[in-house]
């Protein structure tokens with residue numbers, strides 16, 4: 001790895017050490033309870049039709065539903081368990097006061113994007129690098145980039161991180177075939193926006209040390225299918241985030 005790419009990590013390490021010291025000396029940190037985004041997805045985003053996804057929290061059931069399929073969005077029709085916007089696995093991994101929702105959007109021309117918002121609660125450790133969750137059986141991150149998304153009314157474009165993923169699945173006759181998806185995200189605190197995990201870590205540290213505040217951070221993600229070599233996904237990301245951003249970001 002080039003020294004240049006390691007630099008943010010050393011900065012973070014230094015700040016973490018400084019934070020520990022500062023916390024040891026001053027315990028008075030105001031928790032900012034006001035988040036930077038609303039935890040909601042509009043049912044309509046331009047030409048995109050939304051449908052919320054909810055998950056049964058009973059570990060023996062594990063069913064998931066689109067809200068259009070069920071009449072009561074809080075009780076599982078299969079087992080009577082509680083339904084939530086976070087899957088049971090996610091809910092078990094995250095602190096109990098973490099909020100999360102997911103929505104599927106479909107366009108008339110047959111495209112589908114999945115969106116999610118996760119908002120940290122009082123325990124600030126609830127949001128981590130999405131990269132750690134995306135690698136898995138038959139899936140790999142094969143590229144990443146920072147994409148400018150123009151937003152009406154925002155000073156300058158929003159920068160989002162886009163991960164390009166390649167997946168393998170069984171093809172005809174016992175062969176394997178691969179296909180591509182993208183996963184775009186950014187982090188938002190009150191008055192703070194960044195696509196970079198290390199930038200968020202630095203802000204978390206400096207806000208605590210110099211301003212005595214701790215924000216409720218949110219992370220907003222959208223994902224969809226891409227062709228393996230094309231970059232049409234970029235216009236999809238720009239369209240959906242361009243429509244979503246003004247509806248959820250709190251000024």
Ligand SMILES: [Zn+2]
Nearest residue numbers: 056061076079
């Ligand atoms: Zn259930």
